[in-house]
Amino acid sequence: MSILKVSTLKSTSGISTSTPEELSKGRAKVWWNYAQRSGPSMSNLGIENSFNVSSITDEATGQYTVNFAITCTNPCGATSASYNDNAFDSSYSDVTNLYATNTYAEVATVNMSGAAPTTGMFHDCDFNYGFILDTN
């Protein structure tokens, strides 16, 4: 295995530079694309794509837990969702809550629009996206 030890990586033009610390802290450590709902547009119910995810647990309607394949230190991140393959479907306004620990992320998806379920209640979504950053 080859390891390059450097202080700064720079493009030949000198415009783009990155330190190893910037590369390490700036890259996503974990991310996922998860289908919790079995919508007609879905090619695969479950994990569509992921990075450093060991599994995703379907906890309950509108609730899932992402289990990391790595251990983070002080993770940060963000999540989004769409009920179906039309993000413009105004019947669904999908709010997502995220709580991230070093080894897993809990996500809740709440519909704040007028379609079922009642406004403010959990519902499963076809498309659940999330990524996690970390200091190490």
Added chain:
Amino acid sequence: MSTVQVNEIQDKTTSFSSTTAQLFSGRVKVWWNYAQRTGPAITNSYNVSSITDNATGQYIVNFSVTLDKPSGSVSSSYNTNAFDGQYSDNANLYATNTTAQVMTPNIGVSGAAFGNLHDCDFNYGVIVD
């Protein structure tokens, strides 16, 4: 063009290291900062060819790269004061290999009725793949 082929990049103290696989999978492939309300205009972006103002509170980001099965997240603020309690800007995301659909409903008490769509000054998104 010069290319360095390595398995891992470290700083000299070895405090920070990244494999090339981690860098490839972990780096953001597409991002944008889009002003739909006061533009519409792209304030800044990466690997975005254009953004289509689809309708009030709806926009489509057209990627200049083709992705596999993307993931990501979006956020927004109606104006320059994210603490403005009149506006609570939710954002829905549906990402394909080449586009991202984003919708911004207001679930605050001003402007568009609760749950109705509205344009925002600041729309942010990041896509990984």
